[in-house]
Amino acid sequence: MEHIELFFKSIFIDNMVFATFLGMCSYLAVSKKVSTAVGLGAAVIFVLAVTVPLNWLLDQYILKEGALVWLGPEYAEYDLSFLSFIMFIATIATMVQLVEIIVEKFSPSLYNSLGIFLPLIAVNCAILGGSLFMQSREIPTLGLALNYGIGSGIGWFLAILAIAAIREKIRYSSVPPALRGLGITFIVTGLMAIGFMSFGGMLTGGDEGEEKESTEVSIQKEEKKEVDVAEDEKTKELAEITKETEK
Structure with missing residues (x-):
């Protein structure tokens, strides 16, 4: 290629x-x-x-x-x-x-x-x-x-x-x-x-598409990390609340 x-x-x-x-x-x-x-x-x-x-x-x-x-x-x-x-x-x-x-x-x-x-x-x-x-x-x-x-x-x-x-x-x-x-x-x-x-756009379009896909994948990964962190914080808060109620 x-x-x-x-x-x-x-x-x-x-x-x-x-x-x-x-x-x-x-x-x-x-x-x-x-x-x-x-x-x-x-x-x-x-x-x-x-x-x-x-x-x-x-x-x-x-x-x-x-x-x-x-x-x-x-x-x-x-x-x-x-x-x-x-x-x-x-x-x-x-x-x-x-x-x-x-x-x-x-x-x-x-x-x-x-x-x-x-x-x-x-x-x-x-x-x-x-x-x-x-x-x-x-x-x-x-x-x-x-x-x-x-x-x-x-x-x-x-x-x-x-x-x-x-x-x-x-x-x-x-x-x-x-x-x-x-x-x-x-x-x-x-x-x-x-x-x-004008041929420049034809030969560089694939590279731009690959870059766009890679940026979208990285954004999705970051969003997933943020969601995971938020879920971990929620589970920690629930665990603390259950401990307090048990006491």
């Missing part, structure tokens, strides 16, 4: 584009055609799915305070968390270079259409944001880190795919001259962000 909840939250509620507005430069520049948006979105999913678990391992076993205890008790006090940014960016850059080589080898047309924005994934704040959010939220297991990376990538993919499809249709629409280009794109992005935020 935890895996499913984290997966859908990272796609819809904590969407990289619509919730935190990360990766907007690539989102706006490469979303003029659906074909290029699909290619870049798939590359982002792959990079996030690989870098978030790798950076989780780096954080758990090298960077965080006490992570080096596996080397021996004398290393238990070491804290290398100040190297997080450098290590995370190095991992991301390595994976982006791998993606660039693969795309250039197997799809030269996509490589040419993406242009400079494919190597710029290395400095895409959405990719680094995935690893930093993973670290700040203290995701406990490697499986959840992989889940979060894939979900965040799919969320970014859906965002750029949706805006690319809309921009292709807008090209044949009568948009006011003052809003043509990025103006109408920002307006549509804001409207889609509102739509994605």
